[in-house]
Amino acid sequence: MERIQSAIQKARAARAQDVTHDEGHALPPTGHIAKPASLVEAVEAPASDSFWAELPVAEFNVAALKKGRVFLDRAGELTTPFDVLRTRILYEMRKNNWRRLAITSPGSACGKTTLCLNLAFSLARQRENHTLVIDLDMRRPSMAKLLQTPQEQAFSSVLESSSSPEEHLVCYQDKLAFGVNHKPTPNSAELLQSQSAAHVIDQLEERYHPDVILFDTPPLLACDDTFAFLDQIDCVILLAAAETTTAEEIEKCEREIDSRSNLLGVVLNKCRLLDKADSYGY
Numbered sequence: 669m670e671r672i673q674s675a676i677q678k679a680r681a682a683r684a685q686d687v688t689h690d691e692g693h694a695l696p697p698t699g700h701i702a703k704p705a706s707l708v709e710a711v712e713a714p715a716s717d718s719f720w721a722e723l724p725v726a727e728f729n730v731a732a733l734k735k736g737r738v739f740l741d742r743a744g745e746l747t748t749p750f751d752v753l754r755t756r757i758l759y760e761m762r763k764n765n766w767r768r769l770a771i772t773s774p775g776s777a778c779g780k781t782t783l784c785l786n787l788a789f790s791l792a793r794q795r796e797n798h799t800l801v802i803d804l805d806m807r808r809p810s811m812a813k814l815l816q817t818p819q820e821q822a823f824s825s826v827l828e829s830s831s832s833p834e835e836h837l838v839c840y841q842d843k844l845a846f847g848v849n850h851k852p853t854p855n856s857a858e859l860l861q862s863q864s865a866a867h868v869i870d871q872l873e874e875r876y877h878p879d880v881i882l883f884d885t886p887p888l889l890a891c892d893d894t895f896a897f898l899d900q901i902d903c904v905i906l907l908a909a910a911e912t913t914t915a916e917e918i919e920k921c922e923r924e925i926d927s928r929s930n931l932l933g934v935v936l937n938k939c940r941l942l943d944k945a946d947s948y949g950y
């Protein structure tokens with residue numbers, strides 16, 4: 669296990685070096701910015717705010733989101749658990765200098781996408797945070813439908829290096845951007861293991877300097893997509909659904925995550941019985 673951890677550390681260090689030295693895989697130039705910014709220029713001039721300001725702005729339908737259990741604005745007891753989770757996650761991530769967080773679960777329908785979006789809007793409520801949200805559940809993309817983003821969004825083409833991120837990101841309040849897909853991507857496991865996807869994510873990080881990149885991923889035990897991508901991720905939240913997910917499934921996922929990334933914690937979702945004190949905002 670130690671050997672695997674040390675190999676992962678080495679791979680991360682190599683990734684960090686690639687970002688500064690490999691200009692051969694630079695993101696396609698943006699169509700919105702007058703002077704195409706190479707990665708090196710972005711590093712020298714940390715004017716990432718200008719990249720954020722150039723992104724197309726998304727108008728979200730608050731009522732439709734609410735129907736899908738997603739809350740943009742603070743809403744008392746409904747959003748307190750997400751704010752509490754956000755604060756704990758940020759504390760751990762800052763302490764460890766981590767930026768990439770994946771949300772996964774053993775099986776489907778545990779609430780990954782719902783949690784990912786609520787966490788994203790909770791992060792946006794703290795105005796100093798810049799957050800990128802990427803939908804990597806490319807076999808069954810659902811985030812685009814929930815957010816009702818423009819139909820042409822296909823962030824998978826950015827991961828393939830065939831489009832620029834600015835063509836497929838939409839921004840909310842200058843500091844939160846979403847990269848989603850309206851259509852399924854047939855070769856998602858291969859794409860997630862590709863050099864291209866790894867470089868694109870490295871370079872997104874350099875260009876936008878997000879405090880957090882949130883990845884909504886497919887179920888860990890249902891396909892190989894998430895496992896293939898785990899060593900690109902700093903830390904993981906494992907979501908379990910009450911009355912559905914089994915202890916064995918959680919243990920299996922914990923082992924897989926521990927072998928390739930860092931498990932931040934397990935969140936139990938869809939609990940019908942909550943202690944009053946747990947559900948209130950103290």
Ligand SMILES: Nc1ncnc2c1ncn2[C@@H]1O[C@H](COP(=O)(O)OP(=O)(O)O)[C@@H](O)[C@H]1O
Nearest residue numbers: 736737776777778779780781782783810937938
């Ligand atoms: N805490 C919750 N309580 C009740 N229903 C939930 C909760 N979280 C999510 N859901 C619902 O469960 C369904 C699946 O959620 P979703 O986020 O799409 O799961 P996943 O991304 O894991 O497949 C959706 O209908 C969603 O509204």
Ligand SMILES: [Mg+2]
Nearest residue numbers: 780781805810
């Ligand atoms: Mg989902």
